[in-house]
Structures are given as C-alpha cells and as structure tokens.
Amino acid sequence: MNTTTNPKQPPRRMLLAAMGVLLAVLLLGAGGFMWLAGGGTGGNAVGIGGPFTLEDGSGKPVTDRDFRGKYMLVYFGYTFCPDVCPTTLSAVADAMDKLGPDAARIRPLFITVDPRRDTPPVVKKFAAAFGPEITGLTGTPEQIARVAKEYRVYYAEHRTGPGPDDYSMDHSSVLYLMDPKGAFLAPVRADETGDEIAASLRKLMG
Numbered sequence: 001m002n003t004t005t006n007p008k009q010p011p012r013r014m015l016l017a018a019m020g021v022l023l024a025v026l027l028l029g030a031g032g033f034m035w036l037a038g039g040g041t042g043g044n045a046v047g048i049g050g051p052f053t054l055e056d057g058s059g060k061p062v063t064d065r066d067f068r069g070k071y072m073l074v075y076f077g078y079t080f081c082p083d084v085c086p087t088t089l090s091a092v093a094d095a096m097d098k099l100g101p102d103a104a105r106i107r108p109l110f111i112t113v114d115p116r117r118d119t120p121p122v123v124k125k126f127a128a129a130f131g132p133e134i135t136g137l138t139g140t141p142e143q144i145a146r147v148a149k150e151y152r153v154y155y156a157e158h159r160t161g162p163g164p165d166d167y168s169m170d171h172s173s174v175l176y177l178m179d180p181k182g183a184f185l186a187p188v189r190a191d192e193t194g195d196e197i198a199a200s201l202r203k204l205m206g
C-alpha cells in the first residue's frame, strides 16, 4: 500500500491514458489523416515536424537540415512490420518511379519506431530493398521518441510472447510531406497505390 497517495486525488493518470488511447485511435484511422489534412493547410499550422538528429544506415548523424532544398516524404514504421510498412514503402518506391524526373525533388525517409531491433545496418538494408532513393533512419530511443512526438506519431510496443523479441509495434501510418524548408506541407495517404501517391505528390509540389 502506498500511504503517500491521497485516495481523493482525481485519477489524472487514468484520464491521460484514456486520452492517449483516443488519440492513438484517431491517428491510426482515417480520422487522423483527416485531422492532419484539415489542420495542415497553409503550412505548419498544427506544428507537425521539427528539428531532428538521427542516424543513417552507416550510423552517421543525420539532421533535418541535411534535406533542405528537397521535399521530405517522412514515414514512421519498423522493419519487422508484417504488412503495412512493406506495403507502404513499396508504394512509395513505385510512386518515385512514376514521378520520373520529379522524383529527384523528393527524399523519402523511413524512420523506425523500433530502434532496439532496427540498428543502422538493419534500416539500411530494409529501405534499400524497396528503392535506392529511400533513406532508412534510426537513433537512440530518446531521439526516436523526440522525432515521433514532433510528427504526432503514435507508437507502442505490443507483446506477443515472453521472449525479448516477442513483440510487434503498433504505429500510426501516414506519409508526411515536408516542403524544401522543412515545414509541414500536407499528409499523404499511406494506404494508396504508387500511382495515387505520385498524383498526390505532383499536385502538392505544384
């Protein structure tokens, strides 16, 4: 029994937890996309994105400033993802092909939410399997937590067994298009085909 806890205290932690679950549900579903799409018109209106320092596939530090002058197409996921992440990255790679010369204006970034398993060589190999233009990024758990918070990304470990690797990651699935100055431009649906993603990107980049 913890005698220092006041039993009359409002269950603030529970309320916060409930709000967290609600936000997660919104971000995981189409509602999250609509929320981002509505709030994001006219630039960085909802404060999506921000400075980050991460590690690339060789373990070298990479910051958001390294991508200035290009549109960043940012996706958060993890390499052990059984379905959504591979499907999304393959659609992104397809979209890059469809964009032709315009693809050179975009840098697709895959940022892991599972830094424990997704070491630099792991993210590098995974991203390269979809296309040479996709950059895989990882970092310390603290760096990942910070960038995920900036991008309003929800992620959580989901235990599947007793072993250290017996877990999957629940995570929101949205592509974030950032303009060449690094400001949030618009969300792009991650559940669309390469053709549809290419069409959205073309329209958004003008």
Ligand code: NI
Pocket (backbone or CB within 6 Å): 077, 078, 081, 082, 083, 084, 085, 086, 171
């Ligand atoms: Ni995934």
